Amino acid sequence: EVQLVESGGGLVQPGGSLRLSCAASGSSFSWYWMSWVRQAPGKGLEWVANTNQDGSDRYYVDSVKGRFTISRDNAKNSLYLQMNSLTVEDTGLYYCAREGGYSYGSPLDSWGQGTLVSVSS
Amino acid sequence: DVQMTQSPSSLSASVGDRVTITCRTSQSISTYLNWYQQKPGEAPKLLIFRASTLQTGVPSRFSGSGSGTDFTLTISSLQPEDFATYYCHQNYITPPVTFGGGTKVEIK
Numbered sequence: 001e002v003q004l005v006e007s008g009g010g011l012v013q014p015g016g017s018l019r020l021s022c023a024a025s026g027s028s029f030s031w032y033w034m035s036w037v038r039q040a041p042g043k044g045l046e047w048v049a050n051t052n053q054d055g056s057d058r059y060y061v062d063s064v065k066g067r068f069t070i071s072r073d074n075a076k077n078s079l080y081l082q083m084n085s086l087t088v089e090d091t092g093l094y095y096c097a098r099e100g101g102y103s104y105g106s107p108l109d110s111w112g113q114g115t116l117v118s119v120s121s
Numbered sequence: 122d123v124q125m126t127q128s129p130s131s132l133s134a135s136v137g138d139r140v141t142i143t144c145r146t147s148q149s150i151s152t153y154l155n156w157y158q159q160k161p162g163e164a165p166k167l168l169i170f171r172a173s174t175l176q177t178g179v180p181s182r183f184s185g186s187g188s189g190t191d192f193t194l195t196i197s198s199l200q201p202e203d204f205a206t207y208y209c210h211q212n213y214i215t216p217p218v219t220f221g222g223g224t225k226v227e228i229k
Contacts, residue, residue, distance in 0.1 A: 035218065037165075045157075045165065045208055046219035059216040095164055105153025105213035107170035114164060 002110045006098045009115030016021045016086050020115055022079040022096030030054075030074035033099035036081050036116060038117075042090040049081065050099065063089070091111045093117075123148050123214045127207075127221035133229040135149045141197040142224045144209035149189045153213035156185055156194045159223075169194065170206075194228075204228055 003025040035050040093114040099106040124147035152172035157165040169185040209221040
């Protein structure tokens with residue numbers, strides 16, 4: 001079973017940047033699409049971005065397009081989220097999650113524990 | 122975008138009750154609907170995928186059904202450890218991937 005560990009969260013001022021990392025255990029990281037999902041305090045889940053196995057396809061929710069960049073390094077079993085021009089609306093717990101490897105409609109079958117991003121002046 | 126509408130947004134139930142949560146999508150997604158459970162302070166956990174397939178290790182009191190635009194998560198006999206928030210999710214018509222708003226199951 002894969003283990004996912006996020007890091008890189010913290011307190012940042014509006015307009016600032018952060019880079020989140022997700023370290024995956026195991027040798028099959030490169031087989032799977034990977035996602036970032038966030039959860040604002042007391043709110044529901046919101047998908048942020050995902051990328052395919054080699055990082056050549058990347059998709060984003062509209063609210064982060066042009067500000068966030070998802071990437072991965074399969075040699076390091078790592079997923080990243082570069083977040084620029086942060087706003088208070090980006091505050092929340094950011095989860096790294098693995099997509100389950102199906103051709104269509106893959107569930108998110110493994111999740112990290114999340115890293116907290118707080119955007120405040 | 123596929124809109125996901127869960128109902129109810131919250132419910133109160135007793136141990137042993139049968140609980141049903143519904144998820145309606147704005148477009149047909151066949152059976153590509155997934156359900157998650159999230160307890161306070163924890164990451165979400167996959168319960169059911171493809172509308173009705175139980176993830177490994179999930180108790181059989183959980184079941185899912187539906188296709189097209191209407192889906193149901195049922196807990197046949199609510200246990201103390203089932204008090205949590207439940208989310209539906211689709212990763213079929215994307216981007217974006219979308220989640221329902223959540224259903225909080227509380228103790229009566």
